[in-house]
Amino acid sequence: MPTRLIIAITGLLLMLSGAPARAGAFGDWTAVIVAGDWRGSGGGATEAFDNARRDVAQALTRVGFQPGNLRQFSTRPERYRDTAPAKAELEQIYGALEALAPKATGGCLFYITTHGTPQGAVVDKHILAPGVLAAMLDRTCGKRPTVVVVSACFSGVFVPQLAGPNRMVLTAARPDRTSFGCGETDKYPYFDDCFLSTIGQSAHFQALATATRECVRRREIAEKVSPPSEPQVFVGPELRPVLPLYAF
Secondary structure (H helix, E strand, O other), rough: OOHHHHHHHHHHHHHHHHOOOOOOOOOOOEEEEEEEEOOOOOEEOOHHHHHHHHHHHHHHHOOOOOOEEEEEEOOOOOOOOOOOOOEEEEHHHHHHHHHHHHOOOOOOEEEEEOOEEEEEEEEEEEEEEEHHHHHHHHHOOOOOEEEEEEEEOOHHHHHHHHOOOOOOEEEEOOOOOOOOOOOOOOOHHHHHHHHHHHHHOOOOOHHHHHHHHHHHHHHHHHOOOOOOOOOOEEEOOOOOHHHHHOEE
């Protein structure tokens, strides 16, 4: 079947399902971005997570997400009056999803950058477990297209719980590996740096995932860190054929 016919048929199916099939298709998406910690890998303070939180939010608005549908969270919100993040607490994060999702119904994006453990992602003094995040998204975003990005050590543990037919999950590491770049002097964690440096050259989230993973691989070789973090990506069967049509 000719490629143009395939695209036309897919576009028709998207219109019938109510999903947008045009460039800049994120104007009706909910987005939540969380910096879950302020401590570096050496125990001192770091700006790496909040730098990533701020600049990921800016990058998303450049590709079509609307500021009014986007919320940012930080463990030290009083330091960042320019971006006005809320306090990074699990109840607050869930509350933002509850408030935004009924208004911005096109899809959902959840991005967290923080330290990680085999049990989940650090959010201030607590752990956001994979099952808890899955429940949050099930209750708020439901079956709409959903992209989840977890930038943390051991973040591959989120994939099994979050994997769903309508979801894409991108993580900074395998479930048994650390990620890198969380030191006191790092501007961003390596994964977030790669996400930010490749989003401008990527056509859509699936291409961005591929570019981010390759960027992380090259960065870790250049920095001579090991074992490699091996970022993970999952794209559900319902989202896979239409994800390229959600173009940046």
